[in-house]
Amino acid sequence: MKTLTTIFSFLMLAGSLNAQVALGEVIGEVIDFGLNIGLVDAHVFIDDNGKRYQTKTDIDGRFRISAIPAGTYAVNIRKGNDTITGLIAEVPMDGFANIGKIYFGDKATVITDTYVTYQRDKLRLIDGNLPVKQLTAEEIDKSPLKFDIKGLVTSMTTDVQMTDDGELVFRGARKGDMIYLIDGVKTRDAGSVPGASIGHMMVYTGGLPAKYGDTLGGVVVMESKSYFDLYRAWEAQQLKKGKKQ
Numbered sequence: 001m002k003t004l005t006t007i008f009s010f011l012m013l014a015g016s017l018n019a020q021v022a023l024g025e026v027i028g029e030v031i032d033f034g035l036n037i038g039l040v041d042a043h044v045f046i047d048d049n050g051k052r053y054q055t056k057t058d059i060d061g062r063f064r065i066s067a068i069p070a071g072t073y074a075v076n077i078r079k080g081n082d083t084i085t086g087l088i089a090e091v092p093m094d095g096f097a098n099i100g101k102i103y104f105g106d107k108a109t110v111i112t113d114t115y116v117t118y119q120r121d122k123l124r125l126i127d128g129n130l131p132v133k134q135l136t137a138e139e140i141d142k143s144p145l146k147f148d149i150k151g152l153v154t155s156m157t158t159d160v161q162m163t164d165d166g167e168l169v170f171r172g173a174r175k176g177d178m179i180y181l182i183d184g185v186k187t188r189d190a191g192s193v194p195g196a197s198i199g200h201m202m203v204y205t206g207g208l209p210a211k212y213g214d215t216l217g218g219v220v221v222m223e224s225k226s227y228f229d230l231y232r233a234w235e236a237q238q239l240k241k242g243k244k245q
Contacts, residue, residue, distance in 0.1 A: 022093035022181070022202060022221050026065045030057050030077055033105025038062065042079040042104065046089075049228050064096075070200045071229050072236040075099060086239045092134055093202045093221060094209070133157050135201045137225055137233070146195040153220055159205040160218065170205055173217030181212065181221045190220070199225035 026046070030039040038061020045054035046065065057063045068091050075087040084104060089097040133156040135143070145151035150168055154160050159171040167175045180190040202221040204212065212219045 022070060022184075022200070022223060023067045024070050024091035024093060025096035026053075026068060026073070026075060026089045026091060026099065027096050028063055028075075028099040029101045030061045030063065030079075031101055031103045032061075033103045039079060039104050042077055044075065044077050046073045046075055048073065049231070070223055072232050074232075074235060074239055077102060077104060079104060088236050088239060090136075093200050093223065094132070133203045133205075135198075137199045137229065140195055140198055140201065143195075149190045149193055149195055149198075149220075149222075152195060152201060153203055156201075156203050157205055160203065168218075170218035172206075177215060177217035179212070179215045179219055181219060183222070183224050190222070193222065197224050199223050199229045 028044075030042045030044070031037065032039045038059065039057055040059055040061065042057040042061070042063075043054065044057060044063045044065065045052055046068065053065050053068050055063050055065050070091050070093040073089050073091060074085065075089050077084040077087070082104070084102065087099055087102065089099050091097045135152065135156060140146050140152065143152060143155065145155055150162055150166065153168060154162050161169050163169060163175060168178055169175050170178055176188075180187050182190060182193060200223045204219040204221070206218075208215070208219055212221075
């Protein structure tokens with residue numbers, strides 16, 4: 001009985017470590033509005049349903065918050081008794097959201113160089129990474145292929161084709177030489193996953209990060225949609241409308 005308990009505990013731990021492997025970052029720069037120099041030691045944080053992601057600005061006012069699950073977040077900046085709230089960051093999978101320069105002062109807060117993605121022929125480039133293709137929950141929801149995982153994959157890039165028997169072929173690889181990663185769990189088939197349950201989807205067709213391993217073809221990374229994803233998206237909408245501070 002003790003052995004079974006130990007094995008079960010190990011499996012639970014392994015599962016928790018493997019989940020949410022496609023994490024992102026938030027970066028930016030905080031400027032003292034009056035002096036026009038980097039604001040040192042400002043507290044930058046994200047509160048996410050009882051969990052806090054946080055850091056402090058360096059000597060140049062720059063900051064980086066790492067290991068954040070992909071999604072929409074409200075970023076806060078505090079220095080002394082003053083706090084800026086309501087900065088929105090769209091954190092991608094395996095990439096970073098750059099919220100740019102935030103001017104921090106008593107009378108003005110100006111944001112420039114906000115997070116931007118570059119799109120060309122449905123290709124999304126993530127800052128600081130190889131070109132990979134991503135879909136958000138909102139984009140998936142609007143797609144006519146949202147209930148067809150393989151259809152979604154082939155719609156994201158011409159580097160992936162579907163054979164007559166329903167197998168995916170990645171450019172330069174054999175048929176079926178690929179893996180799916182669903183919430184950090186590897187599988188060879190995702191046919192039972194409803195598209196409506198996916199919060200984020202990303203496709204690697206080359207230059208695979210070492211952490212995905214054991215395939216020469218491609219990787220389809222999916223993170224399932226949770227209550228917290230829906231809540232964060234709603235909260236961001238409220239902030240954009242000025243209804244919540």
